Amino acid sequence: MTGLEQRLYRQRVPLFWWLSRRSYFAFVVRELTSLSVVWFVVYLLWLVWAVGTGRAAYQSFLDRSGQPWMVAINVVALAFAIYHTVTWFAVTPQAMVLKVRRRRVPGQAIAGALYLAWFVVSALLFWFVVIR
């Protein structure tokens, strides 16, 4: 190939390239966990809206959230959310270089701190919402 041909050449990639390998598929699933993040925002704002509207609206939010299809959506969303958390903690040590006294903090230590933070934040929110 020369000149113009070289500049215009584009290797064609099939639309479903990400199904060809397990690791590509895992990558796309990881990216699609963002849909469950969007769902979470919708659900949270729905709750806030209901609480702001009044007692009856909050009760109807609770009733709706108990319907089987809503629970099913939330089970799937939770699975994706946990996948997001685990994969995020796995790549953070690669993206973030922390140094203490000129020595690089090992990735496992960063990941361990993240898992600890996950536990602490979850326990705090549990305490705020459930135990009070």
Next chain:
Amino acid sequence: MNEPRTSAEPFLWLLFSAGGVVTALVVPVLLFLFGIAFPLGWLDPPSYVEIHALLHNPLTRLVVVGLCGLALMHAAHRLRHTVRDGLQLQRHGDGIAITCYGAAALGTAFAAYVVLTRL
């Protein structure tokens, strides 16, 4: 290629990664409680008075708006790249980016509206 000297990418990436951390920490427990544990009766949901008081707290309001904003910017960044590369739409890269971040900005404004005026 004449790339512009200043680029929004570092700023967008910062919001993406801040949103990634915040959602990783907060979303699973809240989805578990409000999406599964309360609806299935495993745990008692907060009473109206309790949840009203909790959400009315100025700090909670700030956290809810910030959480929504960062979560949406995180999702927008991922969806932008997944739609563009996954569906081979590199030609429409700018349009996809504007749509994704624009939707996230609108969603954040809506969250602020709900939290500030509806509560």
